[in-house]
Amino acid sequence: MQLYNKLSAKERAALIDDAGTDRLTLSFYKYAHIGNTEIFRNHLFINWNELDVLGRIYVANEGINGQLSVPAPNFNAFKEHLDSITFLENVRLNIAREQDVKSFLKLKVKVRKKIVADGLNDDTFDVTNKGVHVDAEKFNQLIEDPDTILVDMRNHYESEIGHFKGAITPDVDTFRDSLDIIEEDLKEHKEDKNLVMYCTGGIRCEKASAYYKHKGFKKVFQLEGGIIEYARQVEEKGLDNKYLGKNFVFDHRRSERISDDIISNCHQCGKPCDTHVNCANEACHLLFIQCPECAAKMDNCCSVECKDINSLPYEEQKALRKGKGNSNKIFKKGRSEVLKFKG
Known part of the structure; x- marks a missing residue:
């Protein structure tokens, strides 16, 4: 029984070329109590390896976080397997805007202490007491409100190539670094301002919103599904796109374009560039x-x-x-x- 990837990236790329099959790049996450993470991890690998799923999936006692690609013909079977797992039934799947059959070249399912490295002691606050989830339309309304403070919960290299108009973009290397900085900078507005947060797919805001409510912020909101879902809804509903530039993604594509704006520069010569x-x-x-x-x-x-x-x-x-x-x-x-x- 195979429990780990045995092919190199080069070998897998050749197989993808030979297959000539479209693949779907997607991501999802779910906070849930998982007892035996190793058994659950092995269960996922065995079933997804059979479906030729590739990607990077983290499993922890607190839940699962996955970025992956699935052969298009196997998508329904993959979805059926997800739905067979009680806490993953009908979980939201963030489908990438820009598809690439080689977005992932290995299947890696890893057991971690946390599905996002937030450095927080979850026993000190109620992680289920989260902020209000808002869709793209409500998000656009909120960020036009003068009583709203919009915060990017991503790292500096992510927000550098793309972010929402008017957002605070902390110059940090890790998610954990941003939490205390944001609290300190906004401590005078815990009562009177809307704290609206966003990230790539929503997972970082899930924990951050509960943390900030624990820290005394009264009006906490988060963009449901993150930038990925926002872009889908904007296109589907014909909404005004408030996002500038690209959305950084953690696969071989590295980013996907949300607007035509180029807001960053080549780090070597300084000319406009976001690659x-x-x-x-x-x-x-x-x-x-x-x-x-x-x-x-x-x-x-x-x-x-x-x-x-x-x-x-x-x-x-x-x-x-x-x-x-x-x-x-x-x-x-x-x-x-x-x-x-x-x-």
């Missing part, structure tokens, strides 16, 4: 924004040093990496002294 790439030097792999001209000039690298290393024969590069972990820069997405025009 995230990873440095081609595998010892670096820094995530940053790079325009096509700089990509050609720098051989898809973030610095001259990385360009020189990347030009070496593969075996020499491998020898240089031997015994060394990846630079900490890999965890500081978009932050490096070599990036002259980081926003």
